Amino acid sequence: MIELRNITKTFFQKTRAITALSEVSLTVPEGKIFGVIGSSGAGKSTLIRCVNLLEKPSSGAVIVDGQNLMDLSPKELAKARRHIGMIFQHFNLLSSRTVFENVAFSLELDHTPKAEIEKRVTELLALVGLDEKHHDYPVNLSGGQKQRVAIARTLASNPKVLLCDEATSALDPATTKSILALLKDINKRLNITILLITHEMEVVKDICDEVAVISEGRLIEQGAVSEIFSHPKTELAKAFIASALSLDIPADYKERLVSAPATNKRPLLKLEFTGQSVDDPVLSEVARLFQIDSNVISARMDYAGGIKFGVMLIEVFGTQENSLQAIEFYKSKNIKVEVIGYV
Amino acid sequence: MSDSMILLLAKGAWETIVMTFVSGFFGFLIGLPTGVLLFMTRKGQVLEHKTFHHTISIIVNIFRSIPFIILIVWMIPFTRALVGTSIGVEAAIVPLSIGAAPFIARLIENSLIEVPGGLVEAARAMGATPFQIVYKVLLPEALPSILNSASVTLITLVGYSAMGGAVGAGGLGQIGYQYGYVGYDVVVMNTVLLLLIALVFIIQFLGDFIAKRVDHR
Numbered sequence: 001m002i003e004l005r006n007i008t009k010t011f012f013q014k015t016r017a018i019t020a021l022s023e024v025s026l027t028v029p030e031g032k033i034f035g036v037i038g039s040s041g042a043g044k045s046t047l048i049r050c051v052n053l054l055e056k057p058s059s060g061a062v063i064v065d066g067q068n069l070m071d072l073s074p075k076e077l078a079k080a081r082r083h084i085g086m087i088f089q090h091f092n093l094l095s096s097r098t099v100f101e102n103v104a105f106s107l108e109l110d111h112t113p114k115a116e117i118e119k120r121v122t123e124l125l126a127l128v129g130l131d132e133k134h135h136d137y138p139v140n141l142s143g144g145q146k147q148r149v150a151i152a153r154t155l156a157s158n159p160k161v162l163l164c165d166e167a168t169s170a171l172d173p174a175t176t177k178s179i180l181a182l183l184k185d186i187n188k189r190l191n192i193t194i195l196l197i198t199h200e201m202e203v204v205k206d207i208c209d210e211v212a213v214i215s216e217g218r219l220i221e222q223g224a225v226s227e228i229f230s231h232p233k234t235e236l237a238k239a240f241i242a243s244a245l246s247l248d249i250p251a252d253y254k255e256r257l258v259s260a261p262a263t264n265k266r267p268l269l270k271l272e273f274t275g276q277s278v279d280d281p282v283l284s285e286v287a288r289l290f291q292i293d294s295n296v297i298s299a300r301m302d303y304a305g306g307i308k309f310g311v312m313l314i315e316v317f318g319t320q321e322n323s324l325q326a327i328e329f330y331k332s333k334n335i336k337v338e339v340i341g342y343v
Numbered sequence: 344m345s346d347s348m349i350l351l352l353a354k355g356a357w358e359t360i361v362m363t364f365v366s367g368f369f370g371f372l373i374g375l376p377t378g379v380l381l382f383m384t385r386k387g388q389v390l391e392h393k394t395f396h397h398t399i400s401i402i403v404n405i406f407r408s409i410p411f412i413i414l415i416v417w418m419i420p421f422t423r424a425l426v427g428t429s430i431g432v433e434a435a436i437v438p439l440s441i442g443a444a445p446f447i448a449r450l451i452e453n454s455l456i457e458v459p460g461g462l463v464e465a466a467r468a469m470g471a472t473p474f475q476i477v478y479k480v481l482l483p484e485a486l487p488s489i490l491n492s493a494s495v496t497l498i499t500l501v502g503y504s505a506m507g508g509a510v511g512a513g514g515l516g517q518i519g520y521q522y523g524y525v526g527y528d529v530v531v532m533n534t535v536l537l538l539l540i541a542l543v544f545i546i547q548f549l550g551d552f553i554a555k556r557v558d559h560r
Contacts, residue, residue: 052468081470092465095560096483106469108479137559150465157469 001193002028002051002161007060009046009217020046021057021217028210033187033194035204035225037240038214044197047214048165051195052084053077065160082110085154085192089166091146093138099125099149100134106157124152128182144175151182155190162186164196168203180206201244205229205302213237230275230307241274245300247311249340253297257341265342267323271312272336273301279308282333286326292318315343344530351518352531356538358432359514362504363542366436367497370443377403377444378451379477385456389463389473403445411503414438415510435512439503443496450492454485487558494550498543505539515539 009021020043028034038044049055051062053069062069069080093102103121112120125131128148138146147167154162164183168176184207187194198204204211204225212222213236221234232238247270249257258265286292294314301310316323330337377399383389384396409417415438419429422437458481466480482489508516509524515535523532 054464054468075472078470078472081468084468086465086468088461088465090459090461092459092461094462094480094484096486096557105466105479109469109471109475139559154469163468 001030001032001065002026002034002195003061003063004047004050005061005063007047007050007057007062009043009050009055010058019217021050024060024214024217024219026212026219026222028193028195030193031187031191032209033184033196033207035208035211036195036197036214036219037199037201037204037211038197039199042214043217044199044214045165046217048163048195048197051161051163052081052086082106082157083159083161085157085159085162087147087150087154087162087164087167089169091138091143091150091170093146093149093153095138098135098137099130099141102138102149103152103156106153110157120156121152124155127155128152142175143171144179147171147175147179148182151179151186155186155192159192162192162194164194164198166198167196169198169200176203177206183207201240205244213240226307229309241309245302245309245311247298247300247313249313250297253343256343258343259341261320261342267316268297268340268343269314269316269327270338270340271314271330272338273308273310273312274334274336275307275309276334277309278333278335280333282330282335283314286329289329290318290322290326292316292322292326313340344534348531352515352534352538355513355515355518355535356542359501359504359516359539359542362432362435362439362507362512362514363497363500363546366439366443366504367493367500369436369440370447370496370500371493373440373444374447375451377448379455379481381448381452382455382481383473383477385452389467389476399448403448406441406445407449409442411438411442412506412510414442415507415512430511430513432513435504435507435514439500439507442503443500446499447492447496450496451485451489454488454492455481457488458484487554487560490550490554490557494546494554497546497550501539501542501546 004024004026007021007024008019011018011020024047026034036044036047046055050057051064053062057070064080064084067080069077072080094105097105100121103124104117107117107120125134128151130145130148130152133141133145138149141149168179171179180203183194186192196203208225210223211225211228212219213234214220215236221228221237228237229241232241253268257268283294286294294316297313297315299310299312301308301312316326318326327337381396381399381403384392418438418441422434423429425437426433428434462480462484463476466476471479504512504514505516505519508514508518509520511517515538519532519535522528523535
């Protein structure tokens with residue numbers, strides 16, 4: 001549905017040329033949700049803006065729904081854009097218009113008759129769960145509600161494709177979840193292909209089918225979400241996965257933490273489960289085999305694309321020898337072990 | 344103050360109001376599209392065009408740098424050709440409009456710059472034409488700021504029209520000049536001042552009031 005072929009984008013700043021994207025190619029099949037993840041400045045914003053030609057690539061082909069957008073005249077491009085929806089990090093609602101009028105905006109551009117606008121907008125606001133807010137101005141809405149209005153507005157023109165430019169980055173975690181659920185629902189119900197960019201692995205994990213990692217204007221890794229999560233090849237992909245699972249040591253443990261073993265101190269271990277880790281009930285096995293008791297202090301386990309991964313912080317009770325054996329046992333199961341210290 | 348003097352002041356006040364608002368209207372008629380063009384052809388905007396932008400920008404700057412009192416005199420041939428005379432209210436409206444237009448153009452340009460760029464981007468992404476971007480996004484979004492510019496412009500025009508009074512434009516300015524500056528009639532001079540102050544206050548109050556009503560930011 002969306003195909004980028006060898007997209008290169010170079011900006012000129014005075015005499016200096018800056019390459020924001022180099023030789024980027026990706027394909028988003030119809031009905032799929034494709035995520036592009038990268039740090040700020042990696043070129044992901046430029047990438048998504050190339051899909052509807054808000055930013056014209058220096059070279060390459062942008063094919064949406066079988067049409068090469070680079071070949072179109074400005075007038076034809078404006079028409080093609082009506083079938084490419086886009087939502088933004090900062091919502092970009094018109095402050096001078098009510099919720100209803102904002103959603104009506106894209107229909108007005110097409111000179112849709114008033115009665116039809118009325119019907120369609122009411123329908124869309126019901127779809128995004130804002131029936132009560134027709135006559136409110138954006139300033140009186142919460143972030144999540146604003147993004148819902150933006151989604152309704154972009155759906156008004158029946159797009160086949162939806163581009164999400166950091167759509168949840170300005171929202172709190174709970175609101176992010178609800179917006180992602182809405183996007184997933186739209187994807188399933190209306191069969192809209194979604195391309196999204198984000199810096200949060202959580203977003204990719206929650207709704208994407210496929211993911212690409214972008215760094216310095218290049219796609220360094222791409223594949224199915226389960227594939228990337230279980231076998232990340234690049235350091236960056238690993239770092240993003242880890243960031244979705246960061247774990248902090250509680251403050252009172254931190255205070256008691258020493259780096260060398262001591263009497264009355266017990267080891268504090270960080271266990272890291274990845275796609276390669278053997279899916280066994282390791283904690284109880286260790287307890288049985290080595291007479292080790294484990295106190296789970298904090299843990300963050302997750303399940304994405306059919307694999308289990310996560311991190312766990314445990315305090316180990318047992319003799320020093322047994323503890324060492326337990327650590328070896330974890331390692332043999334492909335679980336990464338780090339001795340944080342002794343508490 | 345004699346009845347005839349009160350009548351004269353009332354007539355003068357009316358002329359000042361007419362000059363201010365009519366030239367304000369024509370000033371906007373020229374200045375608004377110019378300001379929109381200035382903005383739209385800026386670097387990074389939808390109709391980016393360096394040469395065009397610079398050309399208008401230079402013309403605007405030239406007209407803004409001519410002192411108003413000189414502009415009136417300088418424009419006499421044009422004014423005469425347009426309205427048939429170079430004295431009186433009608434004649435004053437011509438240089439007042441021309442004097443206000445570049446000022447308005449800059450104010451409009453600045454009002455449009457304040458509109459968040461993301462809104463234009465969203466409209467482009469939805470397939471809006473440049474014209475639709477102007478009248479459906481930029482102007483409505485900048486309206487509160489444009490209305491503030493309108494009050495600033497009208498108040499400036501009150502001052503300009505009074506200045507024009509000194510060279511035969513009529514209005515309160517002429518009365519103030521003749522009876523105050525030349526004749527040194529303190530009562531008339533102060534009444535003229537009070538009337539001008541009242542006019543400025545009314546314009547500012549109405550401007551603020553309307554701008555607040557349309558502001559949903």
